[in-house]
Structure formats: structure tokens, C-alpha cells
Amino acid sequence: MLRTLAPFAIAGALLALPASAGPLDPPAGPIAPTLKSLALVEPRTAVNQANTPGDADSVFRITEPGSYYLVASLAGEVGKSGIEIAADGVALDLGGFTLSGGAGSLHGVSVKPDCSNVAITDGRFTAWDGDCINAASNNYNVRIERIQIRFSSQFSFSAGGIRVTDGALIRGCQVIAAGAVGISVGDYSIIESCDVAGGLNGGIIAGSGCVITDCATIAASDTGIRTFNSATISGCTALSNLGSGIQTGSGSSVTNCAASENSDAGIAVGAGSSVENCSAWGNGDSGITTGFESSVLNCSAMQNGFDGFVVTSGVIAGCSAWLNMHRGMSAGDGSLIARCTAQGNTADGISVGSNGTIRGCTSLGNDNGIVGVSAVLVNDCSVAENRSDGINVGTSSSVLACLAHDNAGDGIEIGTGSSARGNTCESNATDLVGGAGIRAAGDNGLIEDNYTSNNRSGIRAVGINNLIVRNRASANLANYSIGAGNRDAQIIVDPASGFVSTDPMANYSY
């Protein structure tokens, strides 16, 4: 009995519960969609013949501002660009598709003159006879991102990969074998995180005031990265380019860059520039060169085909120059070279022009260790095992508190009107006739308070009117070789223990 009554009881109970859903009747009126329209889902305009028909010189042509996207790869046509942008305010998403030019084609994407505020992103280009992207006619505020270009106009000296005028932003692009120049931008542009390989006229060429960051250029047939004035280049590498690695105009800054195996200079900057924390290795010409009034800080130059560093005038500090095929570092008149090392260079280690200062440097195994033309100040330096002189300065110069040992030539040689004070010179010129720990090669010099030992001659004065006082010379082949006409103080020979001298200017020999 309970079994047959239970279903009816349950049904009744359910019917007694309040209603929980809405009415089943549909609302009045025509049936309307409840989903988002295609236009809302994809508000952009597809690039096709219907929306963006081409003209005589373009496959597709965009004439209205807006956002556009490619829906398929594009094949070029003879005498035409792929996509022509003839309006301001156009964003073109290439959708990851490839634009292939073919023989006789023009540009991949061509931005008509005076059209600005254009963005081109996310596409691939190949085999165009013109530029892959050309926005080079008063097209401002152009942004190009995530573009890949391969083997396009690759034997052309006029067409290239990306060519844009002033104020461009190029980011995350890769350009391989793209004709004349991989990426070419006008003034005040930014290039970030791009790779460029090849380029018959250069890898990256930029105008004035540009910022180039985290880029790499390789195997360009000219300079890897070349800019005009006031450029900032950081975090870039330039490898195996047939010109210089990195070359800038005046007033530029190059930091944290590496330039290797380029055929010309590694890094060459114009006047008033700075190079900091960079390396230049194995370049065909000099490692790092600058124009007037420039600074090179904390850099290294190794095994370059000419000088390691060449500064027309300015500062070289905290740098090292190793095994370069000419001088280690060379700075022009009025320059400062401080805290540097030069070792194993084929010619002189450190060379400065007139009115220069060399301070706190080490020079080993070069031709001359340190060379100064005239009116040069050399302080607190160490020179050893050089194949000629340790320190050689011309007229009106000062060599102070330096250590010179085991140089094949003189330890220190000074010219007319120069001074050598407080230096230590050991084991120099041991096989050099006429060599000395300290040589006064000119007249009217001052040799004071130096210590010489185990040199060919300790102190040798071949000029006249040199004042030679308060020196100590020991175990040299000849402690003092002083020519007639010099003004050398009394030489006290072999002073015994407890000796007394009343001459505060006396020289000592023992």
C-alpha cells in the first residue's frame, strides 16, 4: 500500500512548492540576436579588394584612418606596392602573414608622403624590389613592431628593409639580407631590440638624436650601426661588418656595447661624445676612436688591427688595451689618461700629445711604455718589460713617482726642461749602449730624488745644464754618466755606515 501511494504523494508535494523559473512564453516582437556583432568582435577592417582596393601602383590601398588587418598572405605584382597607406592614423596588423614581392615589385608597404601616425606590426616580408616598408616622405610618428624581413632587394644599393623618416619607433624587428640598409630612420627615432644581418650600405642608419638599444648588426657591407649627432646607443653588438662596427656623430653616447671583427674601427664616435663600458676586439682598424673632447671610460680594446684607443682629445680612464697591432692607447693634446693598462701592443703602450697627463697607469711589454710629446705630466705609473723606453717624454715635462724596470731601452728619458723626480728605475737598458735608468736627453732638466739600480747607467745626462741632485744609484754598470756642462751635486761614493754628509743635495753611488 505505501509503495503505490508514495509517487502520488511526492508529486503533490512538488506541485505545492513555489515556481522557480520564468515564463516560457517568448517576449513580444521580432526575433533579435543576443550575441555581439562581428563588427564589435572585430572592429578592424580586413585588407582585401572589397575594403581596400588597390590602384595602378598598389595591390591594396588604405585611404581612411582606422585599424586594418591582413587576412591572408599577400603576393606582389609587377609595378605595384603590396599595401599602400594613404591616410593618417592607420594601424596595420599584418596578422603574421607574409608579403612576398617578386621581380618588378615596388615596396612591401608604402606610406604615402605626409601621412603620419601609422603603425605596422606582426608580419613578414620577402623578395620586394623596393623597400619592404617605406615611410620616408614626411611620415612622422611611425611605429613598426615585430616585423621579420628576409632576402629582400638584397642586391640593391637603393632599396632596403625598413626606411622611415623622423620620429619613428622600430621595435622587435629582424632584418636579414635586405638590400642597401636593414633599418634606416630619420632624426629623433628609437630602435629597440632589433637584429640586422647584411645591408650593402650598412645595417642600421639613423639620424640625429636617435636612441638605439639592444640591437645587433652583423655582416653589413658597410658600418653596422651608423648615426648622426646626439645619438644614444646602448646594449648593442656589431660583429663582422665590413665598415666600422658602431659609428656616431658628435655629442653621442655609446654604452655597454661590443664591437668585434669589424673591418674598420670597432667603435668610432664624433666630438664631444662618450664611450663607456664597451669592448672592441679583433677589429681591422682601431678598437675605439673618438673626436675632440670625448671620453672613453672602463672599456677594453684587444687585438685590433691598429690602435686600441684613439682619442683626439679628452679622457681615457679605467681602460685596458691588449695586443693591438699598433699602439695601446693614444690621446691628443691636452688629454688625460688615468688608471689604464696597456700590455703587449705592437707599438707604444700609452701615448699622449702635448699638455697631457698620464696618471696611475701600467704599461707592459709594448714598444715604448709611455710616450709624451711635450709639457706632459706622468705620475704614479709602472712601466716594465717594454721593448724600448719605459717612459719617454719630450720637453717641459715631468715624470714623478714612477716605477720603470726591465725595459730594453731607458727606464725614463726626459727632454729639455723636463724633470724626473722620485722615481725608481731598475734593470733597464742592460744591453743598450748609452742606455740608462734615467736619461736626460736634453738640457735644463731636473733629476732629483730618484733611485736607480742594475741599469746600464744609473743616471745619464747627455745634454747640458741639467741639475742632478739627491739621487741614489747602486749596482749600475755606471752609476752616473754625466756629460760636461751639467750641474750635478757632489757624488758620495760608497758611504759607510754612520756616514755624515753636510750636503743635503748630494748624490750617492754605491
Place this chain on the structure above:
Amino acid sequence: MPIRAASCCLLAAFFSTQSLAGPLAPPAGPVTETGRFGPRTEINAQNTPGNASSTFLITQPGSYYLTGNLTGEAGKNGIRVAAVGVTIDLNGFALLGVPGSLNGIDSSNEVRVFNGTVRNWGEDGIDAFSASGAMEFRQITATFNGGTGIQAGSGAIVESCTVRGNGQSGIVTGNSSVIRGCTARDNASVGILANFGSVIAGNSSYSNDSHGIEAVTGDCVIVNNNVHANVGNGIIVDSDCLVRDNNCSVNGFTSGNGAGILVTGSDNRIESNNVTDNDRGIDVNATVNFIVRNSASGNGVNFDIVNGNAVGQRFDFSGGGDIVHFNNGPGEWSNFEY
């Protein structure tokens, strides 16, 4: 940003598949560079293989060049020239000797060598003394060689060279040579030595362990040189020389015994030289010489001239004073002490 090594491979792969230019296969024969003066041959083991006595041997006329430093071998010359008409461009590089090595460059034929360094060879830096003809040595630095820095035969031109620290002389040439614009210093023997008929002009020779300049067999022109602090004489000439407009100072340095200018023969013209602070200023030990218009100061003896020479009247202005030409006063041929 890492270098995209694959880019290089792709570039290389692509270019190798295209036939857009001429044939890639090089022409037969040794690799030659087409330089400014026509094809040149790189000096290397393939083009100029050596033999038992030379690291490299040149057996064909032509123009040759270095592409890097050359390190010598014991018992060998660096480059041996065994052909006439050879030009060697050291290209700014160095021939580096090692202990026991022979000459840096050894030639018995006329040769031209320029633009580089030759150093630390056991014998001469360059030995072409047995050669004759159109030889030229320009812009060479020859230092610390065991023998002579540069030895050239007759008819040589040695110009703009630096020779220092060589175990014998700095520069030695045969007859009828020109030595011009060179620096010779700290050599163990004579700085510059030339045989008869030579011109020695515009050089600096100092701190050599013997004479600064020596015209060993006379008939030379020695003009406009600066000769300083040599242990021996500044300039020493035999006969038939013109020695003019030189500056000779501090010769006979320290323990040496030297004159600014020493004349040992006849028929020399010694004119318009300035000699200062030497053991002797102008020292003439022979007769029939013409000595005029010289100035001397601070020498042990300013003029030490034997009788039998034509000597401009000497005037002593060591106390200062005006040099005024008047009867019995200084004339255009006079020599002066001051």
C-alpha cells in the same frame, strides 16, 4: 641581445645558390693583391716558402707585402731576397728576431723595403751590403739587432729610418748612397757610416758608442745634421768632403775622446758648422783643407787645426760683444769662438 649566428649561415647559404656574378673560382697561381702599384704577392709559406737558411725566400721579381708580424727562427734569416727587382712592403708590421737568428732581411740583389720594423735579429736588421743598384729603404725602424741596423750596398737611398740599440752600427751604406732624415741613436758603434760619394743630410745621430757620422773613405757631402753626445767624434771625415751646417755637441761623451768634427784627410770644406761642448770643437789633423764660418763654444779646445790649412780668421767672442766688420775685424770667412 644575442648574435643571430644562424643569420650568417642563411646569408652564406643563400649567396652560394645564386649565379649573379662571374666565376667564383680564383685564377691559377699564387694569391696576389692588386694594390696601387699593380698585383702584389703576400709573403707566406705558400707563395714564398723558405729553405734551410731563411723563413721566407723570394725568388721572383715583383712586389711583396706582409699581412702580419713575422717571427724569426734560430739559424735563419727572416726574408731572403734572391731575385733582382723586388719590393717589400712591410705594411706596418714587424720582423721579430729570436735568439740565434740571422738577418731580418738578407739580400744580395737590389731591393726596396719600406714601412715596418725589424728588431731583435741576431745579426743585421737588414743586410743588403753586397747588393748594388736601385735600393731604397724608407720608414724602417731597426732596433736592438745584434749587428747593424740597416746595411745597404752602393747606390742606396736610406730615408726616414730609425736605428737604435743595434750591436754594431746604425746605418752603413756603400758608395754613392743617400742617407736622409734618419735617426741613429744608442748603437754600439757608429751611428751613420757611408762610403765615398755619398750624401748624408738632415739626420740625427746621438748617443752612439763610437762616432755619430763617419765618411770612411771621403768624397761625401754631410749637411744639416745634428750630432750629439756620441762617445767618439761627432763627425769624422777623410778627404774631399763638404761638411756644412751641422750642429755637433757633447761628443766625446763622458769617458770618450771626441771632436765635434774630426778631419783626417785633405781637400775638405768645413763650413758654417756649430760645435759646442765637445772635447775638441773642430779638429783638423791634415793639411789642405778649407775651414770657414764656423762657430764653437764650450769645447775643451774650440779649434785644433794644424798648419797648412786655409782657415778663416778666428775671433774670440767668449766674453760677448758685437760682431762688427771693419778692417782687421771679422769678415765673411771668419770662424768664431763664443
